[in-house]
Amino acid sequence: MKTLYFRIVLTFVLILMTSGILALFMMNLYYIGHVRDTNEQKIVKIGQEIRSLFEQNPDLELNSYLTHIAALGYQIYAVDKKLEGTYYGDPFKRKQLDTAQIQLVLQGGIYRGIQDEGRLLKVNNYFENSLRNSVGLPLDVHGTRYAVFIRPNLEQQIGEVRILLSLLLGFTFLFSIVLIVIFSRFIVKPIKKLTDATHKIVGGDYRIEMDVTRTDEIGNLARDFTHMAQSLQQLDQMRQEFVANVSHEIQSPLTSIQGFAQSIRNKRTSPEEEQKYLLIIEEESKRLSSLSKQLLTLATLDKEEHVLKPSSFRLDEQIRQILIVTEFQWVDKHLELDPNLIEMTIIGDQQLLYQVWYNLITNAIKFSNPGDSLHIDMHVDQQDIIVKIRDTGIGIPDNELSHIFERFYKADKNRNRTRSGSGLGLSIVHKVITMHNGHIDVHSELGQGTTFIVRLPQVKNTYEA
Numbered sequence: 029m030k031t032l033y034f035r036i037v038l039t040f041v042l043i044l045m046t047s048g049i050l051a052l053f054m055m056n057l058y059y060i061g062h063v064r065d066t067n068e069q070k071i072v073k074i075g076q077e078i079r080s081l082f083e084q085n086p087d088l089e090l091n092s093y094l095t096h097i098a099a100l101g102y103q104i105y106a107v108d109k110k111l112e113g114t115y116y117g118d119p120f121k122r123k124q125l126d127t128a129q130i131q132l133v134l135q136g137g138i139y140r141g142i143q144d145e146g147r148l149l150k151v152n153n154y155f156e157n158s159l160r161n162s163v164g165l166p167l168d169v170h171g172t173r174y175a176v177f178i179r180p181n182l183e184q185q186i187g188e189v190r191i192l193l194s195l196l197l198g199f200t201f202l203f204s205i206v207l208i209v210i211f212s213r214f215i216v217k218p219i220k221k222l223t224d225a226t227h228k229i230v231g232g233d234y235r236i237e238m239d240v241t242r243t244d245e246i247g248n249l250a251r252d253f254t255h256m257a258q259s260l261q262q263l264d265q266m267r268q269e270f271v272a273n274v275s276h277e278i279q280s281p282l283t284s285i286q287g288f289a290q291s292i293r294n295k296r297t298s299p300e301e302e303q304k305y306l307l308i309i310e311e312e313s314k315r316l317s318s319l320s321k322q323l324l325t326l327a328t329l330d331k332e333e334h335v336l337k338p339s340s341f342r343l344d345e346q347i348r349q350i351l352i353v354t355e356f357q358w359v360d361k362h363l364e365l366d367p368n369l370i371e372m373t374i375i376g377d378q379q380l381l382y383q384v385w386y387n388l389i390t391n392a393i394k395f396s397n398p399g400d401s402l403h404i405d406m407h408v409d410q411q412d413i414i415v416k417i418r419d420t421g422i423g424i425p426d427n428e429l430s431h432i433f434e435r436f437y438k439a440d441k442n443r444n445r446t447r448s449g450s451g452l453g454l455s456i457v458h459k460v461i462t463m464h465n466g467h468i469d470v471h472s473e474l475g476q477g478t479t480f481i482v483r484l485p486q487v488k489n490t491y492e493a
Contacts, residue, residue, distance in 0.1 A: 033216045040208040044201065059154065067154065068142040071163045074102075075178050079167050090169050091116075094176075101185045105159055105177040106167070109134055118181055122158035125177070129164065133175035139164030141177075155182060218246045222253060234261035266434065278319070281312030322452040325383065329459045336377040336463060343413065344369040344406060346378070350385050351404075357393045364401040372406060374413060374484065380460045387453040388417045388480050395478070396421035413484045420477040429472060433458040 078097055082088055090106070091114070098104050098117025105120065107113030107130055133139050141160045162179035218239060225236040234257050238250035288305035291297050297305060347369060351358075358365060392402050396419045405416040424432065433454050461468045465485050472478035 031216075032219060033212055036212045036215060037209055040212065041205060044204055044208075048201070063154070064142065068140060068163065071142065071179065072138065072140075072165070075163050075165045075176070078178065079165055079176070082167065082169075086170075090174070098181075101181050103157075103162075103179050103181045105162070106174045107177075108172060108174055118183065120157060120159045122156075122160070125159045129160075130175050133164040133166050133177075134173055136166050139175075139177065157183070218242075218250065222249070225253065225257070229257055229260060232264075234258070234264070274319070274323075278316065281315050284312050285309050322456060325456055326452055326459070329380075329456065329463070336380070338375050339378050340373060340375050341378045343372045343374050343381075343415075346382060347385050347389075347404060347406070347415075350382070350389055353386075354389055354393060357390070358402060361393065361396060361398045361400070363393065363396055363399070366401060366403045368403070368405045370406050370408075372408075372413060374486070376464055376484070377460075381464070384457050384460050384482070385415075385417075387457050388482075391453065392417055392419035392421065392478070392480075395419070400477070408486060409483075411486050413486050415482040415484070416479060417482075418477060418479040423474040423476050423478055424470070424472040425474055429470060432470065433468075 082093055094104050094106060094116040103118055103120060104116040105113055106116070111127065111130060129139050141162050141164070159177060162177040164175055164177045167174045167176045221238065225238060228236055236254065236257050238254050240247060240251045240254055242250065288309050292302050292305055348367070351365070351367065396402065400420040403416070403418040407414050458468060461482060461484070467483045469481045470478065
């Protein structure tokens with residue numbers, strides 16, 4: 029199995045090799061466009077100078093003259109009309125040359141072997157030690173014409189430079205690979221730590237240590253991963269607490285129902301007590317039913333395939349209907365009700381929005397003291413529908429306000445069971461409002477009351493003052 033470390037090293041090596049190949053082709057283009065013609069002209073000029081110097085000194089002996097010229101760093105081949113030639117200086121590694129090219133020079137032409145188009149990488153021409161990679165000029169010696177082929181002896185002129193350049197490129201490639209192998213470990217190391225941290229989280233251990241001081245993408249990933257681990261830990265703690273709370277919420281009414289039902293069945297109660305016990309059994313059954321409905325609603329909303337079922341309905345009439353349904357509750361507490369509702373028709377999921385207002389209103393009633401006030405206000409602000417539900421009840425502590433919409437969270441865990449809920453109602457409210465592209469805010473002061481502000485996009489309305 030190829031590890032990420034192996035893949036990174038291999039990728040860098042391939043990049044290095046590909047870059048070298050591309051650089052070679054770019055150098056080849058540069059040689060063709062800027063160096064080749066200039067180099068050829070320079071060699072032709074040198075050859076012409078050599079011929080001119082010899083012609084100005086007719087007493088010079090050809091073999092001695094060409095031998096001294098070759099000693100200055102040139103390779104020379106002189107051939108007569110009988111095609112008998114002599115080499116001067118270091119020998120050519122490749123001595124093949126077409127007879128037609130020799131005849132061309134003997135007839136007074138110039139051979140330009142450096143312009144040979146038969147090779148893929150023309151830049152190799154600059155270093156190729158062959159007779160065909162030379163310049164040929166005619167030279168007349170006492171009535172006898174010679175074809176003289178000449179090229180610079182690069183081994184003699186820049187041999188050390190070529191060796192140094194080769195060593196430079198070779199060591200650069202070698203050290204690049206070594207450094208890639210070494211420093212790739214530093215790239216992979218935080219990813220390995222991230223993998224180990226993932227395994228710890230899978231095993232239920234959320235205590236991870238990541239390097240969050242880095243300012244690069246790895247640092248951002250480490251910070252996000254640490255935040256995710258903290259969120260998962262918090263969610264796991266809330267889930268465990270929720271399971272314990274739900275178990276208690278279920279077990280308590282079941283125990284009550286079982287005990288009171290057994291007392292009635294065993295005929296140990298008076299008719300008055302029997303009616304009281306039956307009422308308690310009915311109330312506890314309603315609590316169980318409400319809890320199961322909330323769990324089912326939240327599970328349904330969590331499904332990705334869940335879609336809203338929008339319809340046009342009167343929002344003010346919906347809220348009035350909830351006030352009628354909950355009339356027994358707020359009348360029983362002698363709450364002062366102050367509804368300020370305007371005629372408003374909207375398009376939304378009527379059933380889900382009903383749960384929003386029902387949860388908010390019943391919460392306001394539940395956590396209000398006898399004789400408190402309940403205010404409901406509706407108005408339009410910047411093409412949005414604003415619904416405010418305010419009570420003058422016990423309020424919510426500041427340290428709990430930021431958590432009340434979290435799933436499974438129950439504010440004021442010391443409240444008695446008749447007031448406390450399952451911790452799912454406000455989560456459902458927040459989810460539904462979000463699905464309608466709306467927003468919900470809460471303001472509260474302990475002992476003074478709580479205000480929930482719901483803002484919904486206005487799709488359709490008929491506004492009447």
